[in-house]
Amino acid sequence: MPSRKDLKKQKEKTSQALIQAALQLCAEEGYASLSLRSVARKAGIAPTSFYRHFREIDEMGVAMVAQAKEVMDNCLAQARKKMTFPAIKKSDSPAHLLKSIECMTRPFAETFINFLKKNNQLLHLFFQERTGSSEAMRKAIFDATDQLTELLAEDLKQLSESSKNKLGDVRLISETMLTIVSSSGMEMLVHPKAKPGDITGDITGRAIQKLNLLLLGALIYE
């Protein structure tokens, strides 16, 4: 018994096919090289049908960012579950402090970069177009990033308070953590050859070290 609701679902399915096709093309050729026709072709519909779903390419782009944002939220929530921050004393040795810090940084970096590998299309879009040429995309990604940063900042604050390890400007730290980890993630997407065994190739390990230094500094600074 097909109905109006089924029709709506069918339409949604086609919209999703368009978005998935676009994400794939985007990872291959870049967002700027997307064309309405190539997306429609890949999604298996006629070029003109595109207009039944989006007014223009950028409208689809914004929908793509929204989807990427959801994935990132999940990623962050999952990372958050694994992050702990055992209490330390300031008089502890740097090695001791690091142990505590790495209980945050390691799950954070590993979860994040794993997600990145699995959802490379979504996240490539997210980070590449942050500074891309489409104003609409930049705005959408900026807003999403801002929310994400705030979320992480709150997590940091909570971790910091519950363990009585003071962390100062959590927003600043949150920004930097995301910068470091996304930069590492992009590096990994661009050079997939690098393996965990390599001296300079263990991108995740190096990301963790970078985060460690940052948080060690933040901890000392108060």
Next chain:
Amino acid sequence: MPSRKDLKKQKEKTSQALIQAALQLCAEEGYASLSLRSVARKAGIAPTSFYRHFREIDEMGVAMVAQAKEVMDNCLAQARKKMTFPAIKKSDSPAHLLKSIECMTRPFAETFINFLKKNNQLLHLFFQERTGSSEAMRKAIFDATDQLTELLAEDLKQLSESSKNKLGDVRLISETMLTIVSSSGMEMLVHPKAKPGDITGDITGRAIQKLNLLLLGALIYE
């Protein structure tokens, strides 16, 4: 008395006109949106003349990166002259350590971000296409970035040794410093509205704080 040499110079001048036109278009529309014809048009030559200078767009792209690299080298050299790193003792208070650290981070960030503002076209290209869709561009930028990172790492090592402040993995620190400062720089290019007075808008100031935390951590960690 025009001669063969003058002809060569004329050709070089036209090549430069092409590159400059391309950089401008690139900052407006993105590298992926460049077309041979639009570049030639902006440079004031016939489309077909483009082939007298470059075999294809990407060959010009690589030349653009080489030019950007030179600017970056100058920038780094200029920053290096201003960076100092007064000796500290580990027992000093964090505030003391910070004073010393900021003698490096402030000139570094300020010089870099100033350069970025003046040469925004060159540097937009440099950082945007690092993860772009053209393989040739990615490779060219990766090589250039690698050299730049190494240069900064050597500077750090030298500063660290001459002041007897140990710094550990200078390559890792160098990478992170460039990541932080280029991320801030891109943020500034994309949101030129943010002014030094703003609470969250003082991008340079925030970049310095981020670098401070990183180096404070590196210093403590040994």
Next chain:
DNA sequence: TGTACATCAGTGAACGCGCGTTCACTGATGTAC
């Protein structure tokens, strides 16, 4: 129950446009003898 009408995702033909690339050409310069 039947008949007329509304909605709407998807279609295929057609349009004008900017693109990359080819080709044979120009006209200024320098070289051989």
Next chain:
DNA sequence: TGTACATCAGTGAACGCGCGTTCACTGATGTAC
């Protein structure tokens, strides 16, 4: 000195192609009466 030839940056016409967009259409579904 003159004459024939080589080099080479820049040109304009022409090509075939993929693009975004318009338009009138289809055919399945639901609604009014």
